[in-house]
Amino acid sequence: MHEQQHVEEIGRVLDGHCTGRDGFVAASWRRCVEQHGMDPTRREPAYIVTDSELRDHRAQAEWMIGAARSSLQSLFRQVAGQNYVLLLTDAKGVCVDFFGDDLFVDDLRAAGLYLGSNWSEDLAGTCGVGSCIVTQEPVTVHQDDHFGNAHTRLSCTAAPIFDSLGQLAAVLDISLLRSPAPKRSQNLAMSLVTNAARRVEMANLMAESRRDWVLRFSASPEFLDVDPEAAVRLDGSGRVLGYTRAAGKLFGAGDVLGRRIDEVLDLSVDDLPDLMRDRPTEERVVPLRDGGALFGHAIAPQAPRSAPRPVRRDGPIEGLTGGDPTMSHVLGQAARLASVPVPLLICGETGTGKTKLAQAVHMASKAQGFHRLDCGGLRAEVLDALAQAAPVPATLLLRRIEELPAPLAPRLTALLDGAPHLRPVTTSCVAPDQTGLPDTLLHRLAGATLTLPALRHRQDLPWLMDRLLRRKTTDDVRLSPSARAALLGRQWTGNLRELSQVLDVALALSDGRVIDLTDLPAPLQSLSAPAEPEESLEHILEACGWNMSQVARRLGVNRSTILRRIRRAGLQPPT
Numbered sequence: 001m002h003e004q005q006h007v008e009e010i011g012r013v014l015d016g017h018c019t020g021r022d023g024f025v026a027a028s029w030r031r032c033v034e035q036h037g038m039d040p041t042r043r044e045p046a047y048i049v050t051d052s053e054l055r056d057h058r059a060q061a062e063w064m065i066g067a068a069r070s071s072l073q074s075l076f077r078q079v080a081g082q083n084y085v086l087l088l089t090d091a092k093g094v095c096v097d098f099f100g101d102d103l104f105v106d107d108l109r110a111a112g113l114y115l116g117s118n119w120s121e122d123l124a125g126t127c128g129v130g131s132c133i134v135t136q137e138p139v140t141v142h143q144d145d146h147f148g149n150a151h152t153r154l155s156c157t158a159a160p161i162f163d164s165l166g167q168l169a170a171v172l173d174i175s176l177l178r179s180p181a182p183k184r185s186q187n188l189a190m191s192l193v194t195n196a197a198r199r200v201e202m203a204n205l206m207a208e209s210r211r212d213w214v215l216r217f218s219a220s221p222e223f224l225d226v227d228p229e230a231a232v233r234l235d236g237s238g239r240v241l242g243y244t245r246a247a248g249k250l251f252g253a254g255d256v257l258g259r260r261i262d263e264v265l266d267l268s269v270d271d272l273p274d275l276m277r278d279r280p281t282e283e284r285v286v287p288l289r290d291g292g293a294l295f296g297h298a299i300a301p302q303a304p305r306s307a308p309r310p311v312r313r314d315g316p317i318e319g320l321t322g323g324d325p326t327m328s329h330v331l332g333q334a335a336r337l338a339s340v341p342v343p344l345l346i347c348g349e350t351g352t353g354k355t356k357l358a359q360a361v362h363m364a365s366k367a368q369g370f371h372r373l374d375c376g377g378l379r380a381e382v383l384d385a386l387a388q389a390a391p392v393p394a395t396l397l398l399r400r401i402e403e404l405p406a407p408l409a410p411r412l413t414a415l416l417d418g419a420p421h422l423r424p425v426t427t428s429c430v431a432p433d434q435t436g437l438p439d440t441l442l443h444r445l446a447g448a449t450l451t452l453p454a455l456r457h458r459q460d461l462p463w464l465m466d467r468l469l470r471r472k473t474t475d476d477v478r479l480s481p482s483a484r485a486a487l488l489g490r491q492w493t494g495n496l497r498e499l500s501q502v503l504d505v506a507l508a509l510s511d512g513r514v515i516d517l518t519d520l521p522a523p524l525q526s527l528s529a530p531a532e533p534e535e536s537l538e539h540i541l542e543a544c545g546w547n548m549s550q551v552a553r554r555l556g557v558n559r560s561t562i563l564r565r566i567r568r569a570g571l572q573p574p575t
C-alpha cells in the first residue's frame with residue numbers, strides 16, 4: 001500500500017469509518033493522533049534510550065530477563081533461519097533483551113529492533129509491543145497496521161507476560177523485517193509467542209514458590225507434568241499467593257489473590273496431597289464449579305517457609321537447628337565453648353531442648369564421664385557419693401537448678417570446689433537472677449550463659465516438624481496442608497516436648513499416610529476454653545442423606561476427603 005493511501009486510511013478511521021482493520025488497531029490510531037499528537041505522515045525512526053537509561057531498565061527487569069532467557073533461547077532455536085527477531089521489553093516497552101540473527105544486525109538496528117529501543121505507543125505509534133501493553137492481550141501488528149510510515153514493513157506479534165501478582169511485567173515480541181502480505185501468515189508466530197510467555201510466567205511462579213504449595217493445571221493428562229497450562233501458588237490454608245495469567249482466567253472475575261482455592265474449585269487444600277506426582281495422572285482430576293474438570297498436579301513446598309539456609313550439621317550441637325538465626329548463634333557459641341572446661345548455664349522455657357543441648361555439649365567435649373542430677377528433690381547423699389567417686393574428667397549435668405532444695409546449695413558449692421575434674425553444665429527454666437541460688441553457687445555454675453529461644457519464636461519449626469516425623473516413623477507420612485498450617489500457628493507453650501507429643505498422637509490417630517487436621521490433639525491452652533459445638537461427621541452425613549457431594553460442599557472439602565474420614569471413623573451408610 002502506498003504511503004499516501006495509508007495516511008488516507010488513518011484519516012478515514014479518525015472520521016469514524018470502518019476500514020476492516022482490527023478494532024484494537026483502529027483504537028490505537030485514534031490514540032496516536034488524539035492523545036499522543038502524532039502526525040500520520042510521520043517517518044520517525046525508533047526511539048532509543050541512552051546507555052545509562054538502558055542499564056536502569058535492565059537492572060529493574062533483571063529477574064524477568066533471567067526467568068525468560070531459556071524460554072527465549074528455545075523459541076529462537078525454533079524460528080532460527082526464518083529471519084525472526086525476538087525482543088523482550090519491560091512493562092514500559094523498552095527492549096531489555098534481544099535475540100536476532102547476526103547477519104542482519106545492521107538492518108535490525110536500523111529498524112529499531114535492538115536493545116534499548118522504546119516501543120511504547122506514545123513514542124513509537126501503533127506497534128506490537130505498544131498495543132500489547134495497552135490491551136494486555138497478545139496482538140499482531142502487521143505491516144501497515146503500524147501508525148505512520150516508518151515501520152510499515154515490519155510484522156510484530158507480541159504477548160504480555162504477567163508477574164505472579166497479576167501485574168504486567170514484560171512483553172515478548174517476535175518480529176519479521178519482511179513478511180508475506182496476509183496477516184494470517186503470523187498465526188504460527190502468535191501461537192509460539194503466547195506459549196513462550198506462558199512458560200516464562202510458569203517458570204517465574206515456580207522460582208518464587210519453593211516454600212509454598214503449587215497447583216498446576218492442564219486440560220490433557222499427557223501434558224500435565226511436562227507443560228501445564230496454568231498454575232497457582234498457595235499458602236498452607238489454601239489461599240492464593242500468586243498465579244499465572246491463564247490461572248487468573250480459570251478463577252473467573254474478581255480478585256484472585258487471597259481467595260481460597262475451595263471458593264473457586266471443588267477442591268480443598270487437604271486434597272492437594274492426593275494430586276501429587278505419586279498418583280497416576282488420569283486420577284488427578286480437579287472438578288471445576290461449572291461442571292467441567294481439569295487435571296491437577298500439586299507440588300509440596302520444597303523448602304520450609306521463612307527457614308533460612310541450615311547451618312553446618314556436622315556435629316552433635318550444630319544438628320539441633322534447621323537454620324533458625326537465634327538457635328544458630330547460640331549453638332555456635334556452645335560449639336566453641338564445648339571443649340573449654342568452663343561451667344555452662346543453659347536457660348530457656350520448659351521443653352526448649354536444654355537437656356538435649358547439655359548432652360550434645362558433653363559429646364563434643366573431652367570429658368570422659370557423664371553424671372546427671374535432677375535438682376528437684378535432690379538428696380545430700382547423692383552429692384556425697386559424687387564427691388567420693390574416682391576423679392575422672394566428667395560432665396556434671398544439673399537439671400532444673402531452680403528446683404534445688406535451698407539447704408543443698410552450700411553442699412553443691414563445696415562439691416564443685418573439691419572436684420575440679422567435674423565440669424558443671426546446668427539447665428534452668430528461669431533466668432539466672434530468678435534461680436534463687438546464692439551468688440557463691442551461681443558464679444560456680446554460670447561461667448557462660450546460653451539462652452535457648454522458645455519454639456514459637458523459632459523460624460525452623462517446619463524443619464523440626466519434618467525431622468521429628470521422619471524420626472518417629474519409617475513410613476512416608478505427610479502432614480496435610482491445613483494440619484501443617486495449624487501446627488505452624490500454635491503457641492507451643494510446651495516447646496519441643498509438646499511438639500514431639502503432638503506428633504506422637506497425630507501419628508497414632510492418622511490413617512498412616514496423611515496427618516489431617518482432625519488427627520491433631522487440641523492445643524493445651526484451648527482445652528480450658530469452652531469449645532464451639534461442632535457438628536459431627538455422622539450428623540452431617542445423616543442430614544445430607546449420605547449424599548457425598550452435598551456433605552463435601554457443606555464441609556468445604558472434596559469427596560475423596562469425606563470418604564477417607566468416613567473410613568477412618570468406621571461409619572456405615574444406613575441400609
Ligand SMILES: Nc1ncnc2c1ncn2[C@@H]1O[C@H](COP(=O)(O)OP(=O)(O)OP(=O)(O)O)[C@@H](O)[C@H]1O
Nearest residue numbers: 320349350351352353354355356357429496497500
Ligand atoms: N533438636 C531437637 N530435635 C528433636 N527433639 C528435641 C530437640 N530438642 C529437644 N527435643 C525433645 O524435646 C523434649 C524436651 O527436650 P529437653 O528435655 O532437652 O528440654 P528441656 O529444655 O531440658 O526441658 P525441661 O526444662 O522441661 O526439663 C525431649 O523429648 C527431647 O527429645
